[in-house]
Amino acid sequence: MVAVGLRQIGTVDDRIRRQTKIPPPQPPVAAEGGMGSCHERLIDQSLTSRYTDWIVEALDEMPENFLITDPGISGHPIVFASRGFLAMSGYAREEVVGRNGRIFQGPATDRRSVMEIREAIREERTLQISLLNYRKDGTPHWILFHLCPVFGMEDGRVIHFVAVQVPIPRRSRCARSGARRMVYGACRNEVRLDEDHGCNLAVDSVIGLEAEETREASDREKEKALNAANSILSTLAHYSKLTGRVVCTKRCSSAGIAPLSSAVNISLGRIKQSFVLTDPHLPDMPIVYASDEFLSLTGYSRHEVLGCNCRFLKGPGTDVGVLRQIQDCIQAQQACSVRLLNYRKDGSSFWNRLHISPVRNSSGKIAFYVGVQIDENSKCDEHGLSPEMRQLGAVGQVKVAVRSFSSHAGPSRPSS
């Protein structure tokens, strides 16, 4: 039986002792119930499910300023903020965990730098860049931002991103005796769901800035960032071995099904509707992506549906003719809209206005089929937005997300 000790700054001996202990049994994967709490649970378990409960203590002992984010969770939220980061930024842990990293951007944050970070995330690679960030009190400060992906060894998927921040102090050359200039600043845009829309700060405050166009980091700072990242990554890699779900710093060539890239995952995660992606190139056309809303509509958990064909939704009252119609459309590589009776995990049924459409990737060939479900009984949207319009919007969003991506290594099939 493992004794849960008091959380304290451990000595090296303590750490070694902990590392050799048997980790506590993993909590069972919670059934995905209500939306909000499900999302919170995912954030809570993001680290512990892969690196064991010990990881939080281990990370808490590290003096560096860093964040860990999970691109597999809708909104690409922060799942861990180090004590050093919180001290530097002035935020409390609960104000940061669950939010997206763009909250630290502000009016004078260089847009091109924001774009570079976005692209590094999309391309799943390491990036080191100077960036102007904002603390909780609204004051800006320069940091060297060092981003690196953490890959699952088994499937090559990006499990987390680690973002280290090293403050860049003002160099003597730039020192000025002038008073701070106060300028009325206002954000043009309000908070948006889009991924890198900067400036979510309170809009009517006066922001004092001493703006420089850029601030170069010294070699020392770059080295510090790199060392911090390596230290964090090796800690994560170490603890991942305890669960068997090992991570590494480079994507290993994966056997088996190639995962959806994290960028596609991030895009799909933003679509707040019930839908699935199925892969017509794999035997029995299994589900390769299921939205949170699909899971709550049908009552299944994610691991119960991934890899399965959608037929588990049919039941005694499902019209066989409609199923055939769906088959025919897929054979013909065409979109279709049908209405059919579907069944949840608990056996209850609902009328599903289902729209299915082929989705092509950058090769121009069909990579997936998307199926967007509307539960006829569910309350209609306010604002007079018809569910059909939203449904087609989901299809469009899936298409643009997949359009720019090429298929990863996988079994080659005759062209569709």
Next chain:
Amino acid sequence: MEMLTIKRVPTVLSNYQEDAAEPRGCGRNCLGECCLPFSKLPLYVFKSDAELPVSPSDATEEPPADFFLNSLLLGQWEDRMSRGLFRYDVTTCETKVIPGEQGFIAQLNEGRHLKKRPTEFRVDRVLQPFDPTKFNFTKVGQEEALFRFEAGEGNKARFFESAPVDGASSPSVVVINVSPIEYGHVLLIPRLLDCLPQRIDAECFLLALHMAAEAGNPYFRLGYNSLGAFATINHLHFQAYYLSLPFPVEKAPTKKIPMAKGLANSGLKVSLLMNYPVRGLVYEGGNTLKDLADVVANSCICLQKSNIPFNVLISDSGRRIFLFPQCYAEKQALGEVSQELLDTQVNPAVWEISGHMVLKRKKDYEEASEDYAWSLLAEVSLSEERFQEVKAHILEATGLVEVEVEHADVNESKGTSYQSTPADTTHFSEGCLVLQ
């Protein structure tokens, strides 16, 4: 000066283009005076005063933040796809990023120019009067219209699924491009019934910026081509589409032009585009969207008056705007472009200049290289000397004064506080306040 013309194959922009010659009656349900004012279209009213916070009671009436792009625009576009209104399914066109530093994007689209109809179009005049006998957007069928996009008076966005046009002062309409370059390719036509020629003015440019801001997604960009810079229709319009990749021009480094303090500044930042085959200016900042729109519009008006063709890319959800004066059409007409480049039949308009190229021949697509893209675009750019002249001209016209960095008035610490109008006393010698 002799009128320069080149025979060009027009982009097919509407299913009804071929009927442009004869005037049509009301029966067609078009977007002209005969039909539009008596019709109903979906209407999206955007919040025109974005600074004002939305009160909680108002907030519930507003559509959700991502509604405009994700549900309305993309959803309606997908709907027109399913109705077969496009000439082809653009998602079947292979696309790739060309290996290299810049990351040019190439697409193989063999079917884009299906109907070849030669059009004579003056390329040496940026401003030409609207000609109702030529194709224009009043002749487009209403099924190609997705929605109206207009400013509201209030501080909240609204959506009306079916609003009567009648009474609207001058509807601005978003229509599909039936020969799309990418998914979601639409045209924004400000004040459609006013039949404005292809020419920038401050109000219409602000409308375009609002559309970019409303979409709120860096992968949804707007573009503008002047006459002489490969606009194919002399009826005021902006293009827009969605592509989840960075454009090479967006990745190119920039160098800020240091500005003297002055009323015109208003927190704006103007930079030179560096390390890119086409010389251009990059505009960012401004206390309000209108400030940014005004300075870019004034720059364009200056170019228009000087008869310099240009292209504009609105990027980063309306936060970064690229302005490219160009001279390719003139070179082409004068026979100064190499045959090899001409054979690829790529007319460098705003998307091509930004780094997204549609190629018509498989050979060109397969062999597409960064060198090819660079050399094509290099032909588009003004020479360094000419560009400096044009730049100076633009700065003068917009009231911006470039300074030498060393002469910065370091002692001018007139720390102004709490000014409600855009400050004129902040100085920008070493940095520039980039306010959104």
